């Protein structure tokens with residue numbers, strides 16, 4: 341939520357900050373702004389809507405200066421307006437913020453009593469006004485920022501810039517990510533390494549509670565107790581090529597198309613060189629694990645629900661799944677024999693991170709299944725397993741989902757082996773089957789023209805239902821989520837057996853009912869449920885393989901999928917789920933990569 345960037349540079353920074361904000365726009369795109377210090381003078385430009393509006397504004401009113409901060413916003417407190425856009429300025433200080441200042445109302449009242457007014461509805465402006473108050477009382481810039489930070493409650497990543505200070509920036513991290521970038525005679529702050537990718541690959545990740553004072557010569561970091569902290573400088577590998585569209589019309593299209601390569605590479609990484617054995621970390625040991633909990637939000641949660649079937653069937657391991665925003669406030673009964681897995685593309689989702697922190701000290705083992713290896717969840721888990729999907733820019737998660745599935749399946753095989761449910765030969769057989777996955781994903785992608793045709797039929801409706809059984813049930817929910825977030829069509833994913841317990845009342849001749857049904861052991865049951873829909877003139881779209889479609893009999897619409905082993909069906913059937921939503925969004929003319937109201941990385945709760 342919200343992207344922030346700061347540069348103390350050698351060149352004019354506004355265009356460079358704008359470029360960095362483009363790489364952070366996935367975090368929010370309600371409004372954007374930049375502040376710079378030019379020859380000691382602090383100034384700012386802000387614009388409503390996407391970055392292109394700020395870019396236009398800067399053409400008409402350029403913002404000179406070699407020191408600056410920038411922000412792209414996902415509104416929490418205060419509607420998306422220019423007045424609520426960051427940077428917020430009060431007197432000699434400008435501030436950009438990602439997170440929520442929970443005690444801002446009390447602080448605001450206190451400042452009002454001291455005669456200091458606010459002009460916006462945001463929590464962030466209070467940070468600026470309070471810092472101004474401290475400056476007015478005679479504190480130096482860094483001291484004023486520190487005095488403000490000491491009063492703040494909630495989650496924040498903050499960057500401060502000061503009038504009269506061409507070579508100073510203050511940053512702070514508490515609950516929201518912030519990275520320091522090291523250049524040559526330049527220094528940077530950014531919400532993530534991606535923002536700074538073309539500027540530097542030398543990154544220091546701030547820890548919880550860290551404050552940093554930056555000049556062009558370097559960064560002075562202090563921890564939550566005010567002690568000097570030595571945080572390592574790491575070299576990150578993110579070249580520009582990984583974050584462009586590579587000729588595709590949208591990042592989402594590119595990311596869907598990347599899945600065969602991503603899954604092939606991840607398999608290579610997590611298996612032995614001859615691909616007959618697993619190569620997961622030693623610390624991931626299920627021998628004494630008697631219960632597993634999988635925790636995530638959104639798409640990651642549906643990956644967890646699919647994996648639950650695998651942990652039960654392949655490893656005989658009791659497994660439960662939970663939504664992180666619920667789990668973090670429950671009183672989960674956990675102990676030394678339990679393992680909890682936190683699944684997150686970004687590794688920064690506030691609820692998932694809070695869920696990890698909620699049980700980390702009490703649980704036998706915490707595992708982070710993440711796409712961003714330097715993320716907070718990766719760093720704070722006992723074991724971090726990278727899903728290796730590469731940067732995922734489109735707000736709708738696609739390749740990260742199937743990459744999460746792959747790591748979870750490999751974990752289930754490891755659990756089966758550790759617990760004596762599978763022997764080495766059985767694991768090797770499963771891994772052999774998995775080697776066919778990239779080819780099967782390519783075969784599913786080849787169905788795109790037929791899927792695009794089906795999507796035309798979805799594009800005009802207001803409601804849609806997706807049905808599945810077994811692992812296809814969470815996949816139906818994932819398909820519905822994709823359609824909702826991309827095309828704003830109301831969609832639900834249901835277990836097909838649940839249909840007659842209520843949702844069947846919705847069936848009429850207008851609402852599409854998309855049935856995800858590979859010809860597996862549950863196929864006949866799913867087809868019976870589909871017949872119940874057909875008997876009520878329901879508009880069925882059956883997605884199955886050739887044998888399944890032949891056995892099911894005539895349906896209004898269908899899609900022929902490749903034959904797949906049962907274990908691989910959730911991966912392969914994710915492709916039509918993603919492409920249906922993508923093409924429905926194209927047909928409706930919605931913003932594919934940046935759907936309304938959403939942000940990629942949800943770092944507020």
Ligand code: M6R
Pocket residue numbers: 637638639640683684685686687688689692735736737738821822825940941942
């Ligand atoms: O970064 P995370 O995987 O933790 O994000 C979780 C959800 O916010 C995310 O999966 C969201 O549901 C996607 N927009 C779905 O496409």
